[in-house]
Amino acid sequence: MVLASAAPGIFSAGLDILEMYQSTPERCVAFWRALQDAWLNLYGSRLITMAAIEGHSPAGGCLLAMSCDYRVMAEGKFQIGLNETKLGIVAPFWFTDVMLNTIGHRETEKALQLGALYSAQQALSIGLVDKVVPLAEVMPTVEGELKNWLQIPAAARVITKTSMRKAVLDRLRSQKEKDAQFFADFINRDSVQKSLGMYIASLQKKKN
Numbered sequence: 001m002v003l004a005s006a007a008p009g010i011f012s013a014g015l016d017i018l019e020m021y022q023s024t025p026e027r028c029v030a031f032w033r034a035l036q037d038a039w040l041n042l043y044g045s046r047l048i049t050m051a052a053i054e055g056h057s058p059a060g061g062c063l064l065a066m067s068c069d070y071r072v073m074a075e076g077k078f079q080i081g082l083n084e085t086k087l088g089i090v091a092p093f094w095f096t097d098v099m100l101n102t103i104g105h106r107e108t109e110k111a112l113q114l115g116a117l118y119s120a121q122q123a124l125s126i127g128l129v130d131k132v133v134p135l136a137e138v139m140p141t142v143e144g145e146l147k148n149w150l151q152i153p154a155a156a157r158v159i160t161k162t163s164m165r166k167a168v169l170d171r172l173r174s175q176k177e178k179d180a181q182f183f184a185d186f187i188n189r190d191s192v193q194k195s196l197g198m199y200i201a202s203l204q205k206k207k208n
């Protein structure tokens, strides 16, 4: 399975910030449950999963990419990373766990505290993506890599993938409701709503 985007220049802009701003607790819980299930399915997928990152990939977009088995990113102006702290929010533990599994403890600690967004070359240098190529070569490169992975006996690959990811998946599975409730409580704090409001205004201002 290849994750790609139809939006030029944006692999994924992350979670819909407007869903987290001035929403109701019930809607926040439903929103978070949908995200949890999507992520559990992706990270726990038995399929070979590859990200064709042909544009920006902040926050939830970075989570999607990191949750794949292999990442190819376009060189140039695009950025990738978990930038949550810049929005005044905190990456949930399962976002953090996936990043830890991808780039290790020291790089994750720096990346998360700074809310760092990396260029493709920087992302390559810390192991956040596996390959950087010109934009037009992203999809052909992914397809070529997929052929390599498809040559591995499927049962052996799936058992290996499952055992490598089980602890992280089980950690969320065991506390889904608590995590959803925590998200709804956290996101509706006055201070967090204020930060999100300012961030939304800054996105709109950038456009004008």
Ligand SMILES: CCCCCCCCCCC/C=C/C(=O)SCCNC(=O)CCNC(=O)[C@H](O)C(C)(C)COP(=O)(O)OP(=O)(O)OC[C@H]1O[C@@H](n2cnc3c(N)ncnc32)[C@H](O)[C@@H]1OP(=O)(O)O
Pocket (backbone or CB within 6 Å): 009, 010, 012, 013, 014, 015, 016, 017, 018, 056, 058, 059, 060, 061, 083, 084, 087, 089, 090, 091, 092, 093, 182, 183, 186, 187, 203, 204, 206, 207
């Ligand atoms: C103790 C532990 C506690 C833990 C509890 C949990 C805490 C909560 C955790 C929540 C985790 C959050 C994950 C996320 O994914 S948050 C989203 C982060 N995303 C971003 O910061 C990206 C913001 N967008 C951009 O930077 C740019 O839009 C982008 C680089 C992606 C593209 O730039 P471009 O110039 O091409 O396009 P525009 O900026 O003009 O955007 C076009 C329109 O789209 C709107 N937009 C963009 N991104 C989003 C988004 N994520 N959600 C909603 N809307 C978005 C943008 O405002 C423009 O809209 P208009 O056309 O209406 O102006």
